[in-house]
Amino acid sequence: MRDPSIKRRVAEGPNLDPSPVCVLPGCGRPTLQAEGRGLSPFHCGYHVKLKARHGSFLCRTIRAPHLKPYVTAATAWLKVNAMDPEVATAVADVAWSMPHPREAVRADEVRTKLPKEKVRIAMARLRKAGIRPERLVAIHMAITALIAEDADADRSDEYRLVQVGKAVHRLASGTHREGVLGRNSTVPRNPHAIRRDIYPQSSGRVLRFLGSTIEAACGHLTAQHLPAIIALKTERFGPHPSQVPGWVPRWKRELLAARL
Numbered sequence: 001m002r003d004p005s006i007k008r009r010v011a012e013g014p015n016l017d018p019s020p021v022c023v024l025p026g027c028g029r030p031t032l033q034a035e036g037r038g039l040s041p042f043h044c045g046y047h048v049k050l051k052a053r054h055g056s057f058l059c060r061t062i063r064a065p066h067l068k069p070y071v072t073a074a075t076a077w078l079k080v081n082a083m084d085p086e087v088a089t090a091v092a093d094v095a096w097s098m099p100h101p102r103e104a105v106r107a108d109e110v111r112t113k114l115p116k117e118k119v120r121i122a123m124a125r126l127r128k129a130g131i132r133p134e135r136l137v138a139i140h141m142a143i144t145a146l147i148a149e150d151a152d153a154d155r156s157d158e159y160r161l162v163q164v165g166k167a168v169h170r171l172a173s174g175t176h177r178e179g180v181l182g183r184n185s186t187v188p189r190n191p192h193a194i195r196r197d198i199y200p201q202s203s204g205r206v207l208r209f210l211g212s213t214i215e216a217a218c219g220h221l222t223a224q225h226l227p228a229i230i231a232l233k234t235e236r237f238g239p240h241p242s243q244v245p246g247w248v249p250r251w252k253r254e255l256l257a258a259r260l
């Protein structure tokens, strides 16, 4: 708790009647406010961290293999419809939100920037890495389609935006440098050189802003053609497991596990 204003607000006490324990079913941990460690009146430290990291109190980050069929389908759909004016406009809008690569500063210099500035740097970094705007549109379509098809998924805007931000952030987030132990100078091809990979923290508001930036450019296109993307993905890879008869929803699985 480095921000003194947060410390003061905690000391001043709650604005709402806090719950002594986390309100999420089956958790039972004390809330941050009850512990005097934070402002959250209804959630524990574990779930607050989970939400900052994944955009949801309940769902974790979508794994790349689960997302891949949706990205493949969205990419194929975008290719077939590339000449459609709506598609061209969305792709151009995403390209417009990717600044010149010279704005991509080193990852260890990003930490001190404001969230919106961090998003500009992240988008410039993607351009520098040669990531095409069509790929970002495909990722937005893929995440939105997977969340729509997965009956267990968190349907909040927050989860969708953070997941888009995370998937995009993974494409070009690190700075790779070679240096020598004990020195600041960079000496390539030195046998004693160490490789340093620095990744800016993939958490919090930056991911949400990154997701919103992409959604502002292509959200309309995704919403309009979501059924076509899901149909194409189903045709090639089959339905999501939660759409198959006999599937047990998560709440029921957790209830059964708690009774064992």
Ligand SMILES: [Zn+2]
Pocket: 022, 023, 024, 027, 028, 029, 043, 044, 045, 046, 047
């Ligand atoms: Zn909790």
